[in-house]
Amino acid sequence: MPPTAGEALPQGRPRRRVLLPLPLAGAYDYRVPEDLDPPELGAFVQVPLGGRETIGVVWDGDADPNLPERRLKNITAVLDVPPMTATLRKFVDWVAAYTVSPPGAVLRMAMSSPSALEPPAAKAGWRLSAAGRAVLARGGKVTPTRMRVLEALEGELSQGDANEAHLATTIASAAGVSSGVLRGMAEAGLLEPALIARAAEFPVPDLRKQGPALAEDQQVAGAALRQAVATRGFGVTLLQGVTGSGKTEVYLEAVAECLAQGRQALVLLPEIALSAQWLERFEARFGCPPALWHSELGSRRRRDTWRGVAEGRVQALVGARSALFLPFPDLGLVVVDEEHETSFKQEEGVIYSARDMAVVRARLNEAACVLVSATPSLETLNNAETGRYASLNLPVRHGGATLPKVSTIDQRVTPPERGRFLSPPLVQAVRDAIGRGEQAMLFLNRRGYAPLTLCRTCGHRMRCPNCTAWLVEHRIQRRLQCHHCGHAEPIPPTCPECGAEGSLTPLGPGVERVQEEASELFPDVRRLVMASDTLPGPAAAAEAARAIQAREVDLIIGTQIVAKGWHFPHLTLVGVVDADLGLAGGDLRAAERTVQLLHQVAGRAGRAEAPGQVMLQSWNPEHPVMQALISGDLEGFMAAEADQRRPGHWPPFGRLAALIVSGEDERETDAIARDLGLEAPGGEGVEVLGPAPAPLALLRGRHRRRLLIKVRRDVAVQPILREWLSRVRVPASVKVQVDVDPVSFL
Incomplete structure (x- = not known):
């Protein structure tokens, strides 16, 4: 608003750029009022926006000196929270630029717990009063029990601050007295009430604990990872190893070195809510659980964890992909376990690959990055082969266990009985395994009872x-x-x-239908279904793992959840009900994903003394995927995949980006997609496919069309995308999403 007559304009007050966690083009300029000290870069500030107050971050860059004072609004407050580090601000900007997203939309992911920006809740406690300090100073007459309380408050509890307040339970425990003694001392004026800022406690990993004995190849790999962390510089290492080779114990050596350096460690898992066994391994190694970060955390725990990370009280954290945006002040190690997993790709909002952004976060933090998999993605393998990444390999299973024998069941020769989905050889193998007192698993990557009615x-x-x-x-x-x-x-x-x-x-089977058939074929067998429908969270997953390890289950029936790193020593047979399932359609990575998933599932068998057996039911056992699994030559399979993609500049030898046009009105959506197609960029090394209806042409009530741009590896696709999008006016009723490096083509 313009000033009224006679109103003096403030002159020369500092200005700050403030980025808001909203899908806006960039930061806004605000003025620092006279009653506030100019906030530093990264400070969390409260500012007016429209008719409300919101919280943003003081961002890098100079404010516009030509913006008239009358158009500026004042920063309302500076929040009492550690400022966002320069490396995290650079990371936000980098992700926004790479994914062609508004920086504010990325910032929102880094401010995922707004309540953490508020002052910690306070609790009532006690501290020494003036009279209590006088007794200590002059040796006044008090009972021995009261003297122990005074001495505890001045000594072991004070940590240099005798005015600090403590919970009654903490004081009573330290002095070895009852709470009644404290009440009596308060009545006598020796103690006074005071508020204690509530800070969540995060256990400190015990670096003196020794991990399990490592085999020679594990020791070599562990020492290499320790050295990579000890240099306190950036580098990426691929840790590849067959299923059951002990990759987790090896990279926990890197975690131990990071913590010994006084830095923070982050481990990303594809399904943290289903990782009960991983958490047990961490606790066995370090004497305490790590901090957790995933979508099922309660709001209070999210707040405490976010703040604990920002204040450096969280030393080791394991989380889902969103943990990459937590405010680590000194991140020294990022581990991406099962780096090939497609669940590391976020498909909504800001579309990004957590695996790729983990490498970026590590580079900006001068941290080590470790990518872990038994079946690495072709992109990661190519980076290792070209020398961009270091590479370590664990070729044998730990503890003398051997890899399972893999065979196919040709369903053209031995099909299931009419109305059933398990072939006679697989049914007999399940009976034999359970008859020997072992456990068996039936795998079908399809939830529910039937995919079609x-x-x-x-x-x-x-x-x-x-x-x-x-x-x-x-x-x-x-x-x-x-x-x-x-x-x-x-x-x-x-x-x-x-x-x-x-x-x-x-029509067709889902895991519920396989469970129904198994109940008829094996009526006396104890069965457990492991799917996202039946394991809704961490507690259910932990209970399932406990029941299997305690041998309370004979037959496991599961979807892809069962492929994620479980260790069941008594499981010797894995039967894949439909090994051809992932090969349908024209997905670029269909064969690669299928071989990865089935190899991971097969790896659940024979992880202890008893040998394992894997049986793949297939209508096409001659397919290269089936032959690679039978022979165990995954290296040759991936080399053949690379040879197929290289001539056409398909990833990893070229770059892809997708534009997904969606809207509630089909004709309007088609019109915008057509306009984008007419304005498609060209030139050497650039090819645009589409527009065409997406395979899921209608999703959540919105019609969808796709365009795909393919460029050579040496061509930056982001500038092309920005210039392309600037040429087409898109109404608010239509949304155009950008997906750089698409994983899903639905």
């Missing part, structure tokens, strides 16, 4: 009203559900198309 009378297929997807039957819950948008409805008694009663029939 149709009417026998008219052929109508039950589909989602919001998505281009069939509804999956979940028989236990008696509902049909879309696994893309969550839409659910009861199973109707009649066909909604022709009205025929009792005509709806499930």
Whole structure:
């Protein structure tokens, strides 16, 4: 607002750029009022925006000196929280530039616990009063028990600050007295009440504990990782090893070295909520659990953990991909376990790969980065082969265990009985394994009872009203559900198309159907289904792992959850119900993903003394994926994959980016996609495909079209994308998402 007549304008007050956690183009300029000291870079500040107050971060760069004073608003307050470090600010800017996203949208991920920016809640406690300090100074007459309290407050509890307040339970424990003694001392004026700032306690890892005995190759790899951390510089190491080779224990050596250096360590896992066994290993190694960061943490724990990281009280943290944006003041190590996992790619909001951004975060922090996998991605393998990454290999299983024998069951020769999905050889193998007192697993990467329900009378297929997807039957819950948008409805008694009663029939198997068949074939066998529907969180996953390890389960039936690093010593047989499932469609990485998933699943078998056996039910056992799994020659398979991609400049020998155009109005969405297609960039080394309907052409009620740009490896795709998008006016009703380095092509 312009000033009123006679109103003096403040002159020469400092200005600061403030980035807000909103999808805005950049930082806004604000004025520092006279009653505030100019905040430093990275300070969290409260500022007005529109008709409300919001919190942002003082950002790098100079404010616009030409902006008139009348257009500036004042910073309202500077928050009492450690400022965002320069490295994290650079990381936010780097991710925004790489993903072609607004910096404020990336900042929002780094401010994922707004309550952590508020002062910690205070608790009531006690501290020495003036009278109590006088007694200590002049040796006044008090009982021995009261003297112990006074001495504890001045001595072991004070840590140099005798005015510090402490909880009554803490004081009583330190002095060996009851709470009644403290109340009496307060009545006598020796103690006075005071508030204690509440700070969550995070246990300190015990670096004196020795880990398990390592084999010679593990010792060599562990020493190399320790050295990489000890240099206190940036470098990336691929730690590759067969399933069961002890990769976790090896990279925990790097964690130990990082903590010994006084720096913070971050381990990223693809499914932290399902990693009970990993947490047990960490606690066995360091005497305490690490701090956790994942979506199922309660709001208070998220607040405490965010603040604990910022204040340096969290030394080791294990988390999901979002943990990359936590405010580590001195990050010395980033580990990405199962680096090939597609769940490290965030597909909503700011679309990014946590594996790739972990390398960037480590570089900005002058930290070591370790990428871990039994089946590394082709991108990571290429970086190791070209010398960008160091490489370590663990070629044998730990403790004398051997790799399982892998074979295929040709379903053209020995198909399942009519109406069933388990072939006779697999059924017999399950009976034999359980008969020997061992455990078996049946794997099918498909949730629910059946992937498709149709009417026998008219052929109508039950589909989602919001998505281009069939509804999956979940028989236990008696509902049909879309696994893309969550839409659910009861199973109707009649066909909604022709009205025929009792005509709806499930087609194809899901894990519930395999469980039903197993209950008929093996009625006396103790079974457990491991899927995201049946293991909704950490507690359920931990209980499942406990039951399997305690041999309370004979047969495990699971989806891809069972492939994620579990160690079940008595599991000797893995049967894959549909090994061909991931090979359908035209996905660039379909074969690579399938061989990775099936190799990881196969790796659950025979991890102890008893040898393991893996049986793959397939309609195409001659496929290169099946042959690679049988021979164990994953290196040759990946080399052949590379040879196929190299001539066409497909990743990792070129770069891809996708534009996903979506809107509620199909014609409007088509028009914007067409305009983008007409304005598509060209030139040497640049190729644009589309627009075309996405495989999921309707998702959550929005119509979707895709364009794909492919460029040579030496061409930067981001400037091309920005210039391309600037040429087309997109209405607010249509959204254009940018996906650099796409993993999913749905």
